[in-house]
């Protein structure tokens with residue numbers, strides 16, 4: 001059986017996991033964490049409830065801490081796109097929790113709330129930015145955000161993005177990113193449009209697929 005120490009995560013991260021009471025990595029965590037830590041692109045087929053948020057957040061925090069530097073003015077080191085504000089908020093919360101002994105700056109940006117406070121937060125630059133596509137495009141158009149220095153890009157729930165009509169925005173956002181980045185791509189299902197997007201975005205990705213967690217099935221039932 002694998003544990004979090006065997007995965008090679010650094011001591012401040014292990015301490016945060018201990019604080020959360022996590023003992024055993026979930027299957028997607030055991031498979032994804034060592035790969036993402038090497039800097040390789042990842043295609044993850046997994047639903048919510050499988051532990052996929054930690055599967056990308058933990059190795060990302062490890063990489064940021066292993067190579068400490070300040071985010072660019074108006075920039076971020078990591079960009080996570082999420083289809084909904086609820087999920088964006090949860091992802092940002094997970095980065096704060098797992099990164100609490102590392103000293104990360106985390107910001108979340110979505111529509112339906114004031115624009116100006118977000119502009120102010122972005123102006124300093126942040127390590128991790130979690131955003132919904134529509135409001136992120138607004139910040140790019142308004143020049144309150146510059147993605148040229150982003151080192152890692154995460155697209156979460158890609159199939160939901162398709163259902164919500166976000167694919168054109170995602171392609172426009174990706175055009176602002178540096179070519180020299182790591183890409184992590186997650187989707188519960190792989191309709192052809194999403195397969196095409198994954199092919200455009202990912203370079204020689206590792207593929208990890210996990211069955212839905214029992215809790216998800218129970219929730220549906």
Ligand code: AMP
Pocket residue numbers: 021022023024025026029047048049050051052053054
């Ligand atoms: P997610 O699939 O990312 O939405 O995570 C589902 C839930 O599982 C969240 O509430 C996490 O806090 C929790 N979780 C994730 N990984 C672990 C783990 N290895 N051990 C215990 N709980 C976990």
